[in-house]
Amino acid sequence: MKQEFHLILGVDDFTESIADALFQAGFDDAQLTKREGLPCIIVDDRETSDLAATVRAAVSEAQNAGVSVVRVEIPDVEQINSELASTSP
Secondary structure: OEEEEEEEEOOOOOOHHHHHHHHHHOHHHEEEEEEOOEEEEEEEEEEOOOHHHHHHHHHHHHHHOOOOEEEEEOHHHHHHHHHHHHHOO
């Protein structure tokens, strides 16, 4: 099953060298973008039966490219948390 997750990065912006390093590290299946002003890798095309292991592997790939990951977001979970927050007393 394919799962989508976002890696929020600890860099100011994408440079050509960062983008190249991420591509070489295995993110040829991902989109580089920004979320709330922070550089972000959107991974939405990886097959997985173990989401936690897949996310950990992606974090390791980013770190191997010399880029720190400050947080992981999973859109389905973020949506559920938003819904819960809006219905809290």
